[in-house]
Amino acid sequence: YPVTFSQTGLPSGTFWDVLLGSGISTSRPLVFGEGAEGSSFELTAPNGAYFWFVETAFTSNYTVTPPYGNITVASGPVNVAIVFTPITPSTTHYSVTFTETGLPSGSTWSVILNSTQGTGSGGSSIGFSEPNGTYYYNDISTSASGYAATPSSGSVTVNGKAVTVSIVFQ
CATH class of the missing domain: 2.60.40.10 (Immunoglobulins)
Known part of the structure; x- marks a missing residue:
């Protein structure tokens, strides 16, 4: 089933990615990873519970909201919205x-x-x-x-x- 991650806040052409793991625990192995330079991308996952987090190596000048979460795929699509906020030099x-x-x-x-x-x-x-x-x-x-x-x-x-x-x- 499709799991769509969409973002706002990054300039066009900025690479970003999400890691998606099986289960709802970070101790489980990651099974999916995807990156994009656009506003959204789609993974395909079978029914089940998943833990995800935004891998920020490419977007270190931004804070991410939410930076991670849990989703459940239950015979249908799942959409996750992510907001990137620039860290300005004056940020404490x-x-x-x-x-x-x-x-x-x-x-x-x-x-x-x-x-x-x-x-x-x-x-x-x-x-x-x-x-x-x-x-x-x-x-x-x-x-x-x-x-x-x-x-x-x-x-x-x-x-x-x-x-x-x-x-x-x-």
């Missing part, structure tokens, strides 16, 4: 800090926020600078064998002040 940025506990000394860890990877060593924090908006984070990993992150993905909302996300490795 705020600290988004990821802290970790539980990793052994000497190990490294990383997290991806808004398609940008940050890395740190055990006991250290990873910092980003973002304007107001909601951002998706995922792919939290470590060099320490046998350790998993909780949470392993999620979203963080910046609203006029710095934000800290605590990650526990076990």
